[in-house]
Amino acid sequence: MLDFIQQVIGGVALGCVYGLIALGFVLIYKATEVVNFAQGEIMMLGAFLSFTFIATLGLNYWLAFLLCVICMAILGSLMERLVVRPILGYPQFSIVMATIGLGLVIRSLVGIIWGTDDLRIETPFTNGVVKLGGLVIAEDSLSIIVATALLCALLYAFFRFTRVGIAMQATSQNMLAAYYMGIPVKRMFSLIWSLSAIVACCAGILLAPITFIHANLGFLGIKAFPAAVLGGFGSIPGALAGGITIGIVESLSGFYLPEGFKDVAAYVVLLAVLLWRPQGLFGSNAMKKV
């Protein structure tokens, strides 16, 4: 039983990371109907930046965290400005290809700048454990869960109560009407990309201590994608729920099932859920008839 709980907690922590990356997908998709396939690479870039700030420059963890977030916010809106905006209005396919290209560019840039070795960072949580009865929980895992909860609360408050947050919702619900209200729609798109890059960056920094930082970290985006679909693409709570579900499934199947099942478990769950609820766990019922 203790093993089970231990695995579930580990799964939740990993799932939070998937959930945050999925959240990045969903934010951009909801606002602009673009699926950003570079989300995983953006997460990776956040992790590498944290390595530079923490390990290379030796900055304080919290300061480094803040600097990473600021850098990624700027990079996110730059990516929107340089890669997506010029082709906005062209077929979806072109934009999807552009984001895949963006992901490849980031991956090779990371290889050029940071090399291809596995890197590590030390955080205030490294090697720390919390004992709860018989349970032993790594502080790294706990920090991921707590930080994800905090980040979600912040995002919720931002979208619910601030003028810009509501305007982002308005833009995603009816772009034409947003134009008529004097909402600077294009600036909203940049902001959404910033926000999504910030979320991805947090995921990257949180993940860095429990795995190595390396140039293939971006492939995690491929795992976060089923998380977003599972939640019902376009639903923010769904993205998190989807991420956590996949994290738990992976963790449990890695522990109880023979070698190899871990990597496909997420997709098996995804297929099963989609057969039962094609709109995803939190998706709306709106269905296109044709």
Next chain:
Amino acid sequence: MSAQPILRLANVESRYGPITAIRGISLDLMPGQIVTVLGANGAGKTSILKTISGVLDPLTGTIEFEGQKIQSMEPDKIVRLGISHVPEGREVFPFLSVRDNLRMGAYIQKDKKKIASDIEKMFDYFPVLRERQDQIAGQLSGGQQQMLAISRALMARPKVLLLDEPSLGLSPLLVKEIFTIIRRLNAEEGVAILLVEQNARMALETAHYGYVLEVGRVVMHDSCANLIQSDQIQEFYLGHGQAHAK
């Protein structure tokens, strides 16, 4: 009436891709006036409004607002200058509450007190919106959504209001109610209104001056009092002719 029009279109031509929507439209709107544009489906009425609010860029011609050229400006700049657009089919934000819809209408306003008092004012014009302020806009009826769309546009405190088919899909009784309020808004707030409408009778009774549009061109313009008397209008737009041309 002052001699300077608040909004003037001169020889404006716009296209949707390869299709020319309006050809050489010239039109004046005086401060405090209601001007209507009549015409059948596809005559280019909506395109005129979209061109004014900057969603559609004109190929040629000029649009002047208070003497300043505004053609090809970004839509949000045009709203800031004082032109608000109530689009055809309402286009409310379906998952935002009625109150948040109104707040978005005031996006260009920074003063929170003004916004709150403006919201109250809109609730006085449309009491049903006060009752439903916390509901999401998608749950309102068509008429209520129209009221919300109009008040949302007024939240920007415009000098010119562009109204696109406010009667669309509403019951005759509701149409009457909406037009009564349009007249009140014009009289009490002094906002000039450019009204695009298929319901020619309602439009002519409400507006001061009218333009008649056919396949993207102005074919006739006069005061509404004169237009109502005109044989052509009687026959084609009000359905009083002996020879039913349809």
